[in-house]
Amino acid sequence: MEKQIPVTTAGTGPRIPTPEQIRRAPKVLLHDHLDGGLRPETVVELAAATGYEGLPTTDVKELGEWFREAADSGSLVRYLETFAHTCAVMQTREALIKVAADCAEDLAADGVVYAEVRYAPEQHLEGGLTLDEVVEAVQEGFRLGEANARAAGNRIRIGTLITAMRHAARSQEIAELANRHRDAGVVGFDIAGAEAGYPPTRHQAAFDYLKGENNHFTIHAGEAFGLPSIWEALQCCGADRLGHGVRIVDDITVNEDGGVELGRLAAYVRDKRIPLEMCPTSNLQTAAATSYAEHPIGLLSRLKFRVTVNTDNRLMSGTSMSQEFGHLVEAFGYTLGDMEWFTVNAMKSAFLPFDERLAMINDVIKPGYAELKAEWLFSAGTGGN
Template sequence: MRHAARALEIAELANRYRDSGVAGFDIAGAEAGFPPTRHLDAFEYLKRENNHFTIHAGEAFGLPSIWQALQWCGADRLGHGVRIIDDIEIAEDGTVKLGRLASYVRDKRIPLEMCPTSNLQTAAATSYAEHPIGLLSKLRFRATVNTDNRLMSGTSMSREFEHLVEAFGYTLDDMQWFTVNAMKSAFIPFDERLAMINDVIKPGYAEIKSEWLFR
């Protein structure tokens, strides 16, 4: 938790057990007053060790939190990242212009760990239909769907997808796209990610589609 002062200690612990099932490192908790740069020593250590980490940024505090997480700390993924929408302009004619930070996030394929229900509860979004995931996925950011905390948010992955289907009319193809995005962004070796995508995720969705087709 980012309000604590034990980030380096826990980063060292995560690194020690990286070959025993610990996939990476994360900081979470309140952004305001607790910038990610407070834990720069932990992130510098993880980079030296070629380890992976994600940073909770851009939910409540906005673009400065995202910028620090990426450019100062070197995050591989962004926890939430919904406020990247603040760096995207939509003109009256519908044309879209990305700011430099938004362009960087999209160009670098930085994963956004989006948590719709949690974002509604923290007022980072006003409704499922107005959640930034709609525009960000349309613009082909590396958006993924997550629960944040199933107990606190009272949700599940199935429920998150259900809300998004109701809000945006997503199909199984869209859900497969989100799922493949998540596996592409996982902190596991490339060959394991590829095998999971080709041997589990795509065949799984194909089976569901065929079952629906013959109902």
């Protein structure tokens, strides 16, 4: 058992960012679902174009509220229904291009400079597209969105994660699909869906194939299910990152005197610098955390785990990267320096080549935060801490 580590208060001191500074700060997003981030107006538009009549309402404002209320309801049936609607309008090439372009533009407008957006191609075949055609359409949309963002004065690069569903039996096929498009913007693979009853080892052949191809993959683990899910994802499957991973706190004990003891799995995750793709608002909706102030991200960041901040499903959670950071700033008093730490963590953990990650950190992220810190010092008139 690891020796006790004193817990200190993170984020104390000056440079608490304003909402506008949070929005302008360069941000990196590793865990965002394409079918969970549609604009409500796009859902209505595509439903009309494709003849889909199942929406609960076609009023854009009411529809956005319906998505958030359904996700907040505590009902798994209602939560899953939200994705039935978004996937239903994402069954044509034109729809996929539109949704992907919107995604890139929205993230760029929110200050995201690099994002890895994931989706499951097997959920977009009802209109007659092949798996490869789905991937090609999404990639075309992302490139269009990146260009539109540049024209609007924003910069962003999108990498795609191809997802297989845990309850299905197509993971090998989807892994091969991801590998086939890896030189065209697909940077890795993922599995998603209900953890309980569907352990990652069900898809061991797909992970072994990806390792044999020297490809990257992340696994949804440690969200709704506990430590066994995390252990299997790492030790059996060899995941590069953990999608959520919030339940790693079950292997950490905070004593009455403030000391902390790490179990062997938690220590392994920290020692190996395994990235945790944490999604605070989503975790509140799924009861993986009870409040922002009690979210394990506070403890894990203080203990210097490789923690990253993410959105998961922007439509269902009514959120953005700026809002996620805003909640954490309010809950933990995080500063611009803390935001930079989270952002560098994420960029280090991205599935891009090392030299490209390093360039993004040194040429985009660090200068962006340096500029914001300089503005803060000037407005505060303190000349420093």
